[in-house]
Amino acid sequence: MVNQNIIKAKINHIERGLQRLKGKKQITPAQLKNSADLQDIVLHNLQLTIQGCIDIASHIISDQGWTVPDTLAGLFDILGEHKVISKDLDSRLKKMVGFRNIIIHEYGTIDMDKVYKILTHDIKDIRLFLKQICLYAKI
Template sequence: MVDKDIIQRKLSFIDLKLQNLETLKLIEREDFLASFQAVDAAKYNLQVCIEALIDVSNHVVARERWGIPSTSAEAVKLIIQHGVLGKDKELSLVQMVKFRNRIVHLYQEVDNSEIYRILQENLDDIKGFIQAVISKFF
């Protein structure tokens, strides 16, 4: 059984970082791309949001005894396979995990325009993850 306190703390952290990202989302594209502070803040907040999402996934998989994922993407796939999230979310969540890996390990290859696009188009995927976990376990 999942530890609801751990899950709640992680989800609250994600929600707080999403609020930061929503603020950054309001910046016009040209101004965003011209500001290393905005770009760096967005990268950091995206990175830790996704990291916390991975932590929640790993916690759920371990506590529910759904297997031992060999990668973070596999942990996300396992919670989808067990109905925490819909199958339609798999591609976007796996892409998030891969993006997090690029920020951490291939940081020099991350295009700032991609960061801006993610802010504009993909924050709802993270919100959907939060809602799905809450619906399933609370």
């Protein structure tokens, strides 16, 4: 059984980041491209929310005694295999992990058009992840 208190704390952390991002959804792509401050706020909160999803996945896998994957993206494969999350969501979250790695490890230039798409569209996948986790953990 997963520790609901740990999951709830992680969800609250993710929700704070999502709230910060929600306040930036009204910006235009040009505003994002031209403002280092906006870029920092958006990238930092994307990083935190994606990391929170990774932390939740890792916690569930550890608590359940499932095989730990070799990669962070593989965490979502394991959750998908055990029907904690849908397979479709699994593949989208793996892409988010790749994006998180770009932010953290500064693999080249960050494409602000892609950041804008994540901010205005793909962020819903994190909310869907939280919903599916709450169902699984009975929160």
